[in-house]
Amino acid sequence: MAKRxxxxxxxxxxxxxxxxxxxxxxxxxxxxxDQIVAQGxxxxxxxxxxxxxxxxxxLETLGRQPASFYRSCTLYTTLSxxxxxxxxxxLYRIPRVVIGENRxxxxxxxxxxxxxxxxxxxxxxxxxELLARFIGRFPSIWNEDIGLxxxxxxxxVGGS
Amino acid sequence: MAKRxxxxxxxxxxxxxxxxxxxxxxxxxxxxxDQIVAQGxxxxxxxxxxxxxxxxxxLETLGRQPASFYRSCTLYTTLSxxxxxxxxxxLYRIPRVVIGENRxxxxxxxxxxxxxxxxxxxxxxxxxELLARFIGRFPSIWNEDIGLxxxxxxxxVGGS
Numbered sequence: 001m002a003k004r005x006x007x008x009x010x011x012x013x014x015x016x017x018x019x020x021x022x023x024x025x026x027x028x029x030x031x032x033x034d035q036i037v038a039q040g041x042x043x044x045x046x047x048x049x050x051x052x053x054x055x056x057x058x059l060e061t062l063g064r065q066p067a068s069f070y071r072s073c074t075l076y077t078t079l080s081x082x083x084x085x086x087x088x089x090x091l092y093r094i095p096r097v098v099i100g101e102n103r104x105x106x107x108x109x110x111x112x113x114x115x116x117x118x119x120x121x122x123x124x125x126x127x128x129e130l131l132a133r134f135i136g137r138f139p140s141i142w143n144e145d146i147g148l149x150x151x152x153x154x155x156x157v158g159g160s
Numbered sequence: 161m162a163k164r165x166x167x168x169x170x171x172x173x174x175x176x177x178x179x180x181x182x183x184x185x186x187x188x189x190x191x192x193x194d195q196i197v198a199q200g201x202x203x204x205x206x207x208x209x210x211x212x213x214x215x216x217x218x219l220e221t222l223g224r225q226p227a228s229f230y231r232s233c234t235l236y237t238t239l240s241x242x243x244x245x246x247x248x249x250x251l252y253r254i255p256r257v258v259i260g261e262n263r264x265x266x267x268x269x270x271x272x273x274x275x276x277x278x279x280x281x282x283x284x285x286x287x288x289e290l291l292a293r294f295i296g297r298f299p300s301i302w303n304e305d306i307g308l309x310x311x312x313x314x315x316x317v318g319g320s
Binding site: 052059060064065083108111144146 | 209211216220222223224225227243246247250251252253271303304305306
């Protein structure tokens with residue numbers, strides 16, 4: 001088996017840490033050059049947060065940056081980014097997004113692509129398995145916020 | 161002069177409070193039925209936050225809610241919502257957005273409308289004036305995050 005991209009590995013480590021805390025196992029890292037400049041994970045359960053998805057948590061950890069900073073960054077995330085996180089990617093004009101998987105939930109990938117963002121999906125088994133464990137244990141939590149059927153929608157939410 | 165909508169008035173009160181703190185004067189409230197259920201304002205300067213725009217701050221103040229909750233809400237915001245905040249509106253399927261003004265910055269209104277969100281723009285003079293005062297004093301802060309020309313773009317950012 002090919003060695004996993006170390007940046008995706010770091011995002012998955014955040015997702016694992018989230019699951020260990022009882023949270024939704026979705027993690028993200030922001031990479032600039034060959035350095036991780038921010039890491040984050042979904043905090044919905046841990047902090048009762050409606051906006052701290054993994055991607056948003058990483059952006060917030062990174063703090064206030066100039067516009068030029070984001071334009072040389074890549075965002076890694078274990079799950080296809082929802083419309084809010086995709087909007088943040090567009091706002092800050094992050095040019096490249098690497099996604100662990102999009103089978104459990106298909107976010108606004110088409111919107112990102114339509115605006116020129118480079119989107120790569122790695123279809124990583126562990127990204128799926130971490131979420132499957134969470135959803136199996138807590139289906140009502142997975143479904144509470146946006147009311148999707150368990151296992152995700154068949155059509156893109158908030159996409160093109 | 162017609163009396164201002166009390167919910168827009170409450171959003172403007174948040175923007176004024178932000179300006180008094182030295183922050184970017186953009187405020188939001190979330191209304192359900194005839195009650196304000198959350199208020200928020202831009203915290204970029206005050207908290208060094210990249211994600212706490214007025215709309216996001218109100219959503220975070222509201223905390224973790226079931227999907228059905230948002231579908232009977234209206235979001236009031238003093239400035240046209242950026243792609244991130246518009247994405248949050250789409251994520252939570254908030255059906256109606258009332259906007260103070262969209263001359264200083266035109267957000268993703270076309271995207272919202274294309275997904276069936278009701279969008280009303282009130283073109284409120286005080287919403288514009290509060291931002292003009294901030295931008296006049298701190299043009300480099302206004303421009304730092306997304307690198308737009310002062311006074312806003314002529315074309316919609318992250319829109320259709």
